[in-house]
Amino acid sequence: MHSHPGPGWQGLNPVDADTEGNVLAYPVGATGLPLVGLTLGSDGYWSARFWERDGKEMRRRWCDKVRIIGPMSYKLYFNDNLRPAPQRRNILKRTIDSWGDKAQNDIARLKVGIVGLGSGGSIVAEAVARIGVEQVVLIDHDRVKQHNLDRLLNATVKDIGKPKVEVAAKAMRRNGTAGQIKVTALPMSIQDEVAYLAALDCDVLFGCVDRPVPLEILNYAAHSHLIPVFSGAVEVQTNPQSDSLFSAHWRAHTITPYHQCLRCNGQYNSSAVVKELDGSLDDMRYISNLPANERPRNENVFPFGLSVAAMIVNSMIRYLVGPDWWSLVRQQEHQLINGKTRVINEECRSNCEFRLRRAAGDAETPYFLSTSIPTTAPSVLGSIMALVKKGFRSCFPRVGKRHRGGT
Ligand SMILES: [Zn+2]
Numbered sequence: 001m002h003s004h005p006g007p008g009w010q011g012l013n014p015v016d017a018d019t020e021g022n023v024l025a026y027p028v029g030a031t032g033l034p035l036v037g038l039t040l041g042s043d044g045y046w047s048a049r050f051w052e053r054d055g056k057e058m059r060r061r062w063c064d065k066v067r068i069i070g071p072m073s074y075k076l077y078f079n080d081n082l083r084p085a086p087q088r089r090n091i092l093k094r095t096i097d098s099w100g101d102k103a104q105n106d107i108a109r110l111k112v113g114i115v116g117l118g119s120g121g122s123i124v125a126e127a128v129a130r131i132g133v134e135q136v137v138l139i140d141h142d143r144v145k146q147h148n149l150d151r152l153l154n155a156t157v158k159d160i161g162k163p164k165v166e167v168a169a170k171a172m173r174r175n176g177t178a179g180q181i182k183v184t185a186l187p188m189s190i191q192d193e194v195a196y197l198a199a200l201d202c203d204v205l206f207g208c209v210d211r212p213v214p215l216e217i218l219n220y221a222a223h224s225h226l227i228p229v230f231s232g233a234v235e236v237q238t239n240p241q242s243d244s245l246f247s248a249h250w251r252a253h254t255i256t257p258y259h260q261c262l263r264c265n266g267q268y269n270s271s272a273v274v275k276e277l278d279g280s281l282d283d284m285r286y287i288s289n290l291p292a293n294e295r296p297r298n299e300n301v302f303p304f305g306l307s308v309a310a311m312i313v314n315s316m317i318r319y320l321v322g323p324d325w326w327s328l329v330r331q332q333e334h335q336l337i338n339g340k341t342r343v344i345n346e347e348c349r350s351n352c353e354f355r356l357r358r359a360a361g362d363a364e365t366p367y368f369l370s371t372s373i374p375t376t377a378p379s380v381l382g383s384i385m386a387l388v389k390k391g392f393r394s395c396f397p398r399v400g401k402r403h404r405g406g407t
């Protein structure tokens, strides 16, 4: 790391190139690990590059951005050569009038991953497309069923049987306001290594899932890989005696090492992860033996999904666009019963194992990733091959090596 007396993304002068490319070649050769060189501009702008050993030569690869994750805000510094700011578009005039060109240029260049394209995720996808995001990855193994149609935005009777990611991708391409929107639809679980790696290549992740295994994986992404996760949940309680709505509440969580993890905030627990992995979570005998308040619930309605999706997307916007003097908001909860939205600012428990996983990178990989290579639609294989060609796999050379939980 060193600093330069000029603003913005910095290049390398001959002294820098000699230091990073020759002097530091020895530790790179000795460890087999790549080197990351960082330069700080006079305006606080970071720039970065990777150096890797290629035989006797050091090969330099410029990063397309540097991300700084903090308690109050998320700062992105883009390499304008590799990720140029988009042209100002009239279609986004009211949006840009609201938060300005700088925010729009950051939002447009974010790579956004949406995990779960159900009642929450399909609405998050719409919002992401409308605010002009250019690169999106969609992950969900599920297909549209008739009983989804009351809550799934942009899905019609004709879509029954199609992968949810395909329906959402089509709508995003149609409704997106970016000059060019590139949507990668992965019809597989995030437990699949291909989807996991694609998620790790994103700058932000939206978690619109309620199963323990995907939630645990999102927790890894937020802590081991420092990718902010914005997730939400809806809970509806019905009164079976009177066949009526008793209460409903929904929550939105921001998950980073400065916030609270999904385990400590009660979205799932480790025994539920084991039960999902061994199949007992889906075992009807097991479910009927559970106390009523622990049985899996699927009750939800479109307006509740709309509210939680809006809360999740706005959590991302306040973290990315909001100035540092705005309040810290780790969680928000809205109660339909009294109309109140409250902020919950609890931290992880002191013995939380995700605290130990912070910034651990590939050294902390969920042991239960699967490695099925999908052979479904050629379009799917095409998008995976495009990801592989882009070299995202080569950024994570040690992911194949399994590390059991805990350290
Ligand atoms: Zn320099």
Ligand SMILES: [Zn+2]
Binding pocket: 260, 261, 262, 263, 264, 265, 348, 349, 352, 353, 354, 355
């Ligand atoms: Zn925790």
